[in-house]
Amino acid sequence: MRVVADTARCVGAGQCVLTQPAVFDQSDDDGTVVLLSETVDPAHADTVHDAIEMCPSQAISVIED
Template sequence: MKIIADTGKCVGAGQCVLTEPSLFDQSEEDGTVIVLDDQPQGDLVEKAREAVHVCPSQALALED
């Protein structure tokens, strides 16, 4: 599984970072998402799914 982030859609809400700070961060310049680990393993897979679900701008997606 791979996390795909569309920074053009990202509004900087930070829900992904709140969901799992080991997978996501935010740019200091504009607050957009930074994916720290685009291929999560183990328990982090479920956290990635949750982050995709809670993203208000639908800027995150998962690819198998």
């Protein structure tokens, strides 16, 4: 599974970081999402899906392998 983040769409709410800090971070410049890894460890799959659902701007998606 790969994570894709649309930084132009991101509003910097930070819900992804709070939900899965091993995969997501926020830019120091503008607070938008930063992917720490595009490839998701299967152990984090459930929380990554939770982060996608919580994202208010729907800026995060996954591509299933």
